[in-house]
Amino acid sequence: MTLQPPAAPSTFRALPQPRHWLLLGSLLCAAVVAIGLGVQLIPGETAAELGVDQRLSLHHTAALTVLALGLNLLFSPVVGLLLTGVITLCMWLVRRDPVKAVAFFLTAGSGWVASEVFKLIFARQRPNPALLFDPLSPETGSNSFPSGHTCFAVALAFALYVLARGTRWARAAAAAGAITAVxxxxxxxxxxxxxxxDVAASFLAGSAAVVLLAGLWNRFAPGLVRRLPATALRP
Structure with a gap:
């Protein structure tokens, strides 16, 4: 019987980050706050935005409805967490790269964290489904701003690009991620x-989350990885 050599310990890999990541992340957060304050303080802003939802509600088609509901299910908290967990486990157990797996999980999850923080700050009520011609998935509550689904899609797109970076699939992953988020x-x-x-601010909030996460990861993760025993870095 031939013995297989143990897998090489996973090594730290830096996440792509802008040079002034803390400044950029702070500015993106400030932009989200500015939008949140604007929709609360500008008279008639919410009513005007509701008109967009109402117009879309008047023009639902079978094909677009299937697409919209499918995306809402795929990027919902439960399914999104399951999807992220499956990819993370594949990275850990199949690709045998636990450090990169953790980086992926944290990056993808940062979008949800950012959305929940801003939701608590602004507590904006969702559009009233009774005012829509065809409410497909009636939801109520004070968690409208920003969109958690969109924040997660933005962060997941970045996380998948990180996995593909340095391969021939990098550009395709970036393009697919951007289109999916939209x-x-x-x-x-x-x-x-x-x-x-809500969804416009989500692109800013999700981007802020991944920028700040990348900066913190690159700053603190190398030291943590060096302190771990070699056995902890093997699946």
Missing amino acids: LVAWSRLYVGVHYPS
């Missing part, structure tokens, strides 16, 4: 559970 944002308006400013 489609998820559209789906939340089509279904009628968010305002346009």
Whole structure:
């Protein structure tokens, strides 16, 4: 019987980050706050945005409805967490790269964390489904701003690009991630559970999350990885 050599310990890999990551992340967060304050303080802003949801609700088609509801399910908290967990386990157990697996999980999850923080700050009520012609997935509550689905889609797109970076699939992954995030944002308006400013702010919030996460990861993770025993870095 031939013995297989043990897998080489996983090594630290830096996440791509802008040079002034802390400044950029702070500015993106400030932009989200500015939008959140604007929709609360500008008279008639919410009513005007509701008109967009109402117009979309008047023009639902079977094919677009299937697409929108499918995206809403795929990027929902439960399914999104399951999807992220499956990819993370594949990286850990199949690709035998636990450090990169953790980096992927944290990056993808940072979008949800960012959305929950801003939701608590602004507590914006969702569009009233009773005012829509065809409410596809009636949701109520004070968690409209920003869209968690869209924040997660933005962060997941970045995380998948990180996995593909340095391969021939990098550009395709970046393009697919960007298109998917836009489609998820559209789906939340089509279904009628968010305002346009909710999904617009989500791109800023999700980007802020991954920028800050990348900076913190690159700053603190190398030291943590060096302190771990070699056995902890093998699946």
